[in-house]
Amino acid sequence: MQKLSFCIYGENTMSNPFFYGNEVSGEDFCDRTDELDELKKDAGAGLNVLLYAPRRLGKTSLLRKLQTQLEQSGQYTVVFFDFFSISSVDEFIQRYFNAVAQSFDTVPDKVLNFMKSVLKLRPNIIVTMGQSGELSYGLSITKRERESTLEDVLNLPNLYAKAKKAKVVVIFDEFQEIEQFDLEKKFRSVIQTHGRQVSYLFSGSKKSILKRMFHDSSRAFYKSVKHMHIGEISLEEWILFVQGKFERTGKKVGVKHIREAFGITQGFPYYMQQLMFEVWNETAEVVDEAILQNAVRVMCEREYDLYSYIWSDLTINQRKTLKYIIINDGKNLYANEQLGDAGLTASTLKSTLDGLLKKDICDRKNDRYYLVDPLMSYWVRHYMISEHSLP
Numbered sequence: 539m540q541k542l543s544f545c546i547y548g549e550n551t552m553s554n555p556f557f558y559g560n561e562v563s564g565e566d567f568c569d570r571t572d573e574l575d576e577l578k579k580d581a582g583a584g585l586n587v588l589l590y591a592p593r594r595l596g597k598t599s600l601l602r603k604l605q606t607q608l609e610q611s612g613q614y615t616v617v618f619f620d621f622f623s624i625s626s627v628d629e630f631i632q633r634y635f636n637a638v639a640q641s642f643d644t645v646p647d648k649v650l651n652f653m654k655s656v657l658k659l660r661p662n663i664i665v666t667m668g669q670s671g672e673l674s675y676g677l678s679i680t681k682r683e684r685e686s687t688l689e690d691v692l693n694l695p696n697l698y699a700k701a702k703k704a705k706v707v708v709i710f711d712e713f714q715e716i717e718q719f720d721l722e723k724k725f726r727s728v729i730q731t732h733g734r735q736v737s738y739l740f741s742g743s744k745k746s747i748l749k750r751m752f753h754d755s756s757r758a759f760y761k762s763v764k765h766m767h768i769g770e771i772s773l774e775e776w777i778l779f780v781q782g783k784f785e786r787t788g789k790k791v792g793v794k795h796i797r798e799a800f801g802i803t804q805g806f807p808y809y810m811q812q813l814m815f816e817v818w819n820e821t822a823e824v825v826d827e828a829i830l831q832n833a834v835r836v837m838c839e840r841e842y843d844l845y846s847y848i849w850s851d852l853t854i855n856q857r858k859t860l861k862y863i864i865i866n867d868g869k870n871l872y873a874n875e876q877l878g879d880a881g882l883t884a885s886t887l888k889s890t891l892d893g894l895l896k897k898d899i900c901d902r903k904n905d906r907y908y909l910v911d912p913l914m915s916y917w918v919r920h921y922m923i924s925e926h927s928l929p
């Protein structure tokens with residue numbers, strides 16, 4: 539999403555200081571210092587880490603920031619790879635090779651010499667230049683060479699670390715997508731031979747798939763990584779971030795309204811930014827309650843199609859269960875006398891909850907169930923449940 543929004547008050551045209559959509563950096567990036575410190579220590583120790591969080595919680599932004607900081611330290615070579623757009627093993631080989639090659643050096647001759655010195659096969663390396671002058675690397679391989687080339691390419695970070703006495707960090711974003719390509723065993727068998735000089739960071743948003751991959755004893759990645767969950771950004775950090783942006787653009791917002799916004803978005807970065815974007819647009823000088831409420835309504839309307847789509851895809855019992863969770867704040871669901879009133883039995887509740895957990899619509903923390911997406915929770919509460927059902 540591009541930053542094209544402008545707000546015109548009188549003769550002043552100022553661009554909105556909030557941004558939501560793709561990854562953020564620089565002034566758009568708030569906090570995450572503890573997470574960055576922990577990830578840097580893990581990289582230093584050569585640990586492999588699984589980082590998971592729901593959609594839109596800021597995983598990619600955090601990983602990119604980590605990459606920048608590690609590279610700036612001069613002690614690491616970082617490979618960043620996003621699995622999301624991969625649709626075949628061949629595509630993986632090509633794109634991963636390119637990502638690895640680009641991270642090794644900016645001088646193509648050096649990259650080519652290194653590749654030729656370490657690759658067992660003598661594949662034809664193709665270097666192409668894009669429209670804006672960026673180089674990309676590819677391999678011309680036959681079907682017969684595919685398996686061994688895959689292994690060679692997976693081994694490249696380790697070969698580089700050894701040859702250059704360097705520390706390499708390989709970041710795989712949206713790693714759960716690997717499940718579709720039958721690559722897990724190969725992947726694991728190759729990277730487990732890489733020593734402490736190479737550390738792998740796997741990140742993803744589909745908790746149910748990642749849980750299967752990393753917790754199931756029959757799977758290749760079983761107990762092979764440190765688990766790290768990232769959560770929302772704290773209220774204190776948001777207050778500094780939001781007030782700073784309002785002040786720098788000549789406007790004011792009180793702590794009370796930031797706290798209220800935090801309650802609705804539960805500190806999810808994407809929604810905090812989206813809500814503040816709308817609030818800023820509507821504010822001439824000082825934020826008031828009416829502006830905030832209107833911005834929440836606008837935000838819900840923007841997401842209406844998405845939530846209606848998810849809602850229409852749910853079974854009747856799943857819809858009843860989501861309402862039941864919200865009405866009871868996710869607690870004591872089986873013990874609750876209202877189970878019958880909600881039109882559910884204990885056994886249907888169990889199977890429905892299992893289904894919702896599998897779909898990553900719900901999650902559970904300390905015996906409390908909740909909707910993973912806080913704005914969807916708000917939407918169901920305000921648009922799908924009649925007033926008198928709510929406590």
Ligand SMILES: Nc1ncnc2c1ncn2[C@@H]1O[C@H](COP(=O)(O)OP(=O)(O)OP(=O)(O)O)[C@@H](O)[C@H]1O
Pocket residue numbers: 557558559560561562566567568569570592593594595596597598599600743807808809811812
């Ligand atoms: N540290 C942060 N500070 C401020 N805003 C953030 C931060 N991290 C994320 N955001 C907000 O959330 C949006 C989504 O961020 P990002 O793409 O990094 O999340 P993600 O978890 O990778 O999302 P997805 O699951 O869709 O891949 C950003 O456009 C920005 O508005």
Ligand SMILES: [Mg+2]
Pocket residue numbers: 597598599711
């Ligand atoms: Mg992402």
